[in-house]
Amino acid sequence: QKEVEQDPGPLSVPEGAIVSLNCTYSNSAFQYFMWYRQYSRKGPELLMYTYSSGNKEDGRFTAQVDKSSKYISLFIRDSQPSDSATYLCAMSTNYGQNFVFGPGTRLSVLP
Amino acid sequence: GAGVSQSPSNKVTEKGKDVELRCDPISGHTALYWYRQSLGQGLEFLIYFQGNSAPDKSGLPSDRFSAERTGGSVSTLTIQRTQQEDSAVYLCASSFRGALETQYFGPGTRLLVL
Numbered sequence: 001q002k003e004v005e006q007d008p009g010p011l012s013v014p015e016g017a018i019v020s021l022n023c024t025y026s027n028s029a030f031q032y033f034m035w036y037r038q039y040s041r042k043g044p045e046l047l048m049y050t051y052s053s054g055n056k057e058d059g060r061f062t063a064q065v066d067k068s069s070k071y072i073s074l075f076i077r078d079s080q081p082s083d084s085a086t087y088l089c090a091m092s093t094n095y096g097q098n099f100v101f102g103p104g105t106r107l108s109v110l111p
Numbered sequence: 112g113a114g115v116s117q118s119p120s121n122k123v124t125e126k127g128k129d130v131e132l133r134c135d136p137i138s139g140h141t142a143l144y145w146y147r148q149s150l151g152q153g154l155e156f157l158i159y160f161q162g163n164s165a166p167d168k169s170g171l172p173s174d175r176f177s178a179e180r181t182g183g184s185v186s187t188l189t190i191q192r193t194q195q196e197d198s199a200v201y202l203c204a205s206s207f208r209g210a211l212e213t214q215y216f217g218p219g220t221r222l223l224v225l
Binding site for chain 2: 036045049101102104
Protein backbone atom coordinates (compact mmCIF):
# COMPACT_ATOMS: atom_id res chain seq x y z
CA GLN A 1 0.00 0.00 0.00
CA LYS A 2 1.33 3.42 -0.95
CA GLU A 3 1.63 5.97 1.81
CA VAL A 4 -0.68 8.40 -0.03
CA GLU A 5 -3.34 7.26 -2.50
CA GLN A 6 -5.14 9.43 -5.00
CA ASP A 7 -7.45 8.57 -7.88
CA PRO A 8 -5.45 9.46 -11.00
CA GLY A 9 -8.53 10.28 -13.09
CA PRO A 10 -8.92 11.76 -15.58
CA LEU A 11 -11.93 13.50 -14.15
CA SER A 12 -14.06 15.44 -16.64
CA VAL A 13 -16.77 17.83 -15.48
CA PRO A 14 -18.85 20.55 -17.16
CA GLU A 15 -18.10 24.19 -16.42
CA GLY A 16 -19.83 25.35 -13.26
CA ALA A 17 -19.85 21.93 -11.60
CA ILE A 18 -18.65 21.28 -8.07
CA VAL A 19 -15.49 19.16 -8.13
CA SER A 20 -14.41 16.86 -5.32
CA LEU A 21 -10.82 15.63 -5.24
CA ASN A 22 -9.68 13.21 -2.57
CA CYS A 23 -6.66 11.55 -1.02
CA THR A 24 -6.30 8.81 1.54
CA TYR A 25 -3.21 8.14 3.57
CA SER A 26 -1.88 5.55 5.95
CA ASN A 27 0.51 7.45 8.24
CA SER A 28 -1.42 8.80 11.22
CA ALA A 29 1.54 11.05 12.08
CA PHE A 30 0.79 13.39 9.19
CA GLN A 31 -0.25 16.77 10.56
CA TYR A 32 0.17 19.17 7.64
CA PHE A 33 -1.86 18.77 4.48
CA MET A 34 -1.46 20.61 1.22
CA TRP A 35 -3.04 20.74 -2.20
CA TYR A 36 -1.01 21.71 -5.23
CA ARG A 37 -2.17 22.48 -8.75
CA GLN A 38 0.08 21.60 -11.64
CA TYR A 39 -0.54 22.80 -15.16
CA SER A 40 0.93 20.87 -18.04
CA ARG A 41 4.71 21.34 -18.28
CA LYS A 42 4.80 23.57 -15.18
CA GLY A 43 5.91 23.05 -11.60
CA PRO A 44 3.26 22.54 -8.90
CA GLU A 45 1.84 25.63 -7.20
CA LEU A 46 0.41 25.63 -3.71
CA LEU A 47 -3.37 26.08 -3.48
CA MET A 48 -4.26 25.29 0.11
CA TYR A 49 -2.38 24.50 3.30
CA THR A 50 -4.11 23.14 6.41
CA TYR A 51 -2.94 21.91 9.77
CA SER A 52 -4.61 18.95 11.50
CA SER A 53 -8.35 18.34 11.04
CA GLY A 54 -11.03 20.74 9.88
CA ASN A 55 -12.02 22.87 6.92
CA LYS A 56 -10.34 25.81 5.25
CA GLU A 57 -11.92 27.97 2.58
CA ASP A 58 -10.24 30.24 0.05
CA GLY A 59 -12.47 31.67 -2.65
CA ARG A 60 -13.88 28.82 -4.72
CA PHE A 61 -11.64 26.28 -3.00
CA THR A 62 -12.35 24.40 0.23
CA ALA A 63 -9.91 21.95 1.81
CA GLN A 64 -11.21 19.40 4.28
CA VAL A 65 -9.18 17.11 6.53
CA ASP A 66 -10.60 14.14 8.41
CA LYS A 67 -7.74 12.67 10.39
CA SER A 68 -9.91 10.00 11.98
CA SER A 69 -10.58 8.56 8.53
CA LYS A 70 -7.15 9.53 7.12
CA TYR A 71 -8.95 11.27 4.29
CA ILE A 72 -8.54 14.72 2.80
CA SER A 73 -10.59 16.49 0.17
CA LEU A 74 -10.40 19.54 -2.04
CA PHE A 75 -13.67 21.00 -3.30
CA ILE A 76 -13.81 23.42 -6.21
CA ARG A 77 -17.04 25.36 -6.61
CA ASP A 78 -18.19 26.90 -9.90
CA SER A 79 -15.40 25.12 -11.74
CA GLN A 80 -13.85 26.92 -14.70
CA PRO A 81 -11.93 25.64 -17.75
CA SER A 82 -8.87 27.35 -16.26
CA ASP A 83 -9.09 24.89 -13.36
CA SER A 84 -8.11 22.10 -15.77
CA ALA A 85 -4.87 20.76 -14.34
CA THR A 86 -3.44 17.96 -12.25
CA TYR A 87 -4.13 18.30 -8.53
CA LEU A 88 -1.61 16.83 -6.12
CA CYS A 89 -2.16 16.29 -2.43
CA ALA A 90 0.84 16.38 -0.12
CA MET A 91 1.37 15.87 3.57
CA SER A 92 4.06 15.92 6.20
CA THR A 93 4.55 15.09 9.86
CA ASN A 94 5.26 17.58 12.62
CA TYR A 95 8.91 16.78 12.74
CA GLY A 96 9.56 15.23 9.36
CA GLN A 97 11.50 16.75 6.56
CA ASN A 98 9.92 14.81 3.76
CA PHE A 99 6.75 15.88 2.11
CA VAL A 100 4.90 12.89 0.69
CA PHE A 101 2.92 13.55 -2.45
CA GLY A 102 0.03 11.70 -3.98
CA PRO A 103 0.28 10.78 -7.68
CA GLY A 104 -2.19 13.49 -8.67
CA THR A 105 -5.66 13.63 -10.21
CA ARG A 106 -6.00 15.04 -13.70
CA LEU A 107 -9.05 17.31 -13.96
CA SER A 108 -10.66 18.61 -17.15
CA VAL A 109 -13.37 21.26 -16.93
CA LEU A 110 -15.25 21.37 -20.19
CA PRO A 111 -16.71 24.69 -21.42
CA GLY B 112 10.22 38.84 -6.64
CA ALA B 113 11.57 36.12 -8.93
CA GLY B 114 10.47 32.56 -8.34
CA VAL B 115 12.50 29.38 -8.37
CA SER B 116 14.31 28.91 -11.65
CA GLN B 117 15.80 25.77 -13.12
CA SER B 118 18.07 25.06 -16.05
CA PRO B 119 18.11 23.60 -18.54
CA SER B 120 14.38 23.31 -19.14
CA ASN B 121 14.93 20.26 -21.32
CA LYS B 122 17.87 17.87 -21.55
CA VAL B 123 18.34 14.96 -23.91
CA THR B 124 21.34 12.77 -23.27
CA GLU B 125 22.71 9.39 -24.18
CA LYS B 126 22.77 6.49 -21.77
CA GLY B 127 25.99 6.47 -19.78
CA LYS B 128 26.62 10.23 -19.93
CA ASP B 129 26.65 12.50 -16.87
CA VAL B 130 24.19 15.38 -16.54
CA GLU B 131 24.02 18.41 -14.27
CA LEU B 132 20.76 20.13 -13.40
CA ARG B 133 20.72 23.56 -11.80
CA CYS B 134 18.31 25.19 -9.38
CA ASP B 135 18.22 28.84 -8.31
CA PRO B 136 15.95 29.14 -5.25
CA ILE B 137 14.00 32.19 -4.18
CA SER B 138 16.34 34.70 -2.58
CA GLY B 139 16.32 34.36 1.20
CA HIS B 140 14.94 30.83 1.22
CA THR B 141 17.13 28.61 3.36
CA ALA B 142 15.56 25.27 2.46
CA LEU B 143 15.89 23.62 -0.93
CA TYR B 144 14.38 20.36 -2.15
CA TRP B 145 14.88 18.18 -5.21
CA TYR B 146 12.09 15.90 -6.45
CA ARG B 147 11.64 13.61 -9.42
CA GLN B 148 8.32 13.25 -11.21
CA SER B 149 7.79 10.41 -13.64
CA LEU B 150 4.81 10.09 -15.96
CA GLY B 151 1.72 9.15 -13.95
CA GLN B 152 3.65 9.18 -10.69
CA GLY B 153 3.64 11.55 -7.76
CA LEU B 154 6.63 13.58 -6.76
CA GLU B 155 9.47 11.43 -5.44
CA PHE B 156 11.60 13.16 -2.82
CA LEU B 157 15.32 13.07 -3.61
CA ILE B 158 17.26 15.38 -1.32
CA TYR B 159 16.74 18.27 1.09
CA PHE B 160 19.12 21.08 2.09
CA GLN B 161 18.48 23.26 5.13
CA GLY B 162 20.88 26.13 5.67
CA ASN B 163 24.40 24.90 6.37
CA SER B 164 23.29 21.58 7.82
CA ALA B 165 24.25 18.27 6.23
CA PRO B 166 21.67 17.45 3.55
CA ASP B 167 19.04 14.75 3.94
CA LYS B 168 19.97 12.37 1.13
CA SER B 169 17.55 9.66 2.12
CA GLY B 170 15.60 9.87 -1.15
CA LEU B 171 18.47 9.54 -3.60
CA PRO B 172 17.76 6.35 -5.60
CA SER B 173 21.39 5.30 -6.13
CA ASP B 174 24.96 6.48 -5.68
CA ARG B 175 24.88 7.78 -9.25
CA PHE B 176 22.87 10.70 -7.89
CA SER B 177 24.47 13.52 -5.94
CA ALA B 178 23.67 17.12 -5.17
CA GLU B 179 25.42 20.10 -3.73
CA ARG B 180 24.40 23.54 -2.68
CA THR B 181 26.99 26.26 -2.85
CA GLY B 182 26.88 29.26 -0.54
CA GLY B 183 23.48 28.28 0.72
CA SER B 184 21.89 29.31 -2.57
CA VAL B 185 22.27 27.65 -5.98
CA SER B 186 22.04 23.87 -6.08
CA THR B 187 23.23 21.36 -8.66
CA LEU B 188 21.87 17.85 -9.02
CA THR B 189 24.29 15.53 -10.82
CA ILE B 190 23.38 12.19 -12.31
CA GLN B 191 26.35 10.09 -13.35
CA ARG B 192 26.24 7.32 -15.96
CA THR B 193 22.62 8.07 -16.77
CA GLN B 194 20.18 5.22 -17.39
CA GLN B 195 16.93 5.24 -19.35
CA GLU B 196 14.96 4.89 -16.12
CA ASP B 197 16.39 8.25 -15.03
CA SER B 198 14.15 9.93 -17.62
CA ALA B 199 11.74 12.15 -15.70
CA VAL B 200 11.01 15.73 -14.77
CA TYR B 201 13.33 16.92 -12.03
CA LEU B 202 11.71 19.58 -9.86
CA CYS B 203 13.38 21.90 -7.41
CA ALA B 204 11.53 23.73 -4.64
CA SER B 205 12.55 26.18 -1.96
CA SER B 206 10.99 27.39 1.25
CA PHE B 207 11.79 30.12 3.73
CA ARG B 208 12.82 28.07 6.71
CA GLY B 209 12.34 24.39 6.15
CA ALA B 210 10.16 21.36 6.42
CA LEU B 211 6.98 22.97 7.69
CA GLU B 212 7.03 25.95 5.39
CA THR B 213 5.28 26.34 2.07
CA GLN B 214 7.39 25.07 -0.80
CA TYR B 215 7.61 27.02 -4.03
CA PHE B 216 8.43 24.96 -7.09
CA GLY B 217 10.45 25.71 -10.17
CA PRO B 218 9.24 24.72 -13.65
CA GLY B 219 11.39 21.59 -13.71
CA THR B 220 13.99 20.10 -16.01
CA ARG B 221 12.71 17.45 -18.41
CA LEU B 222 15.40 14.81 -18.76
CA LEU B 223 15.27 12.22 -21.51
CA VAL B 224 17.91 9.51 -21.57
CA LEU B 225 18.12 7.72 -24.90
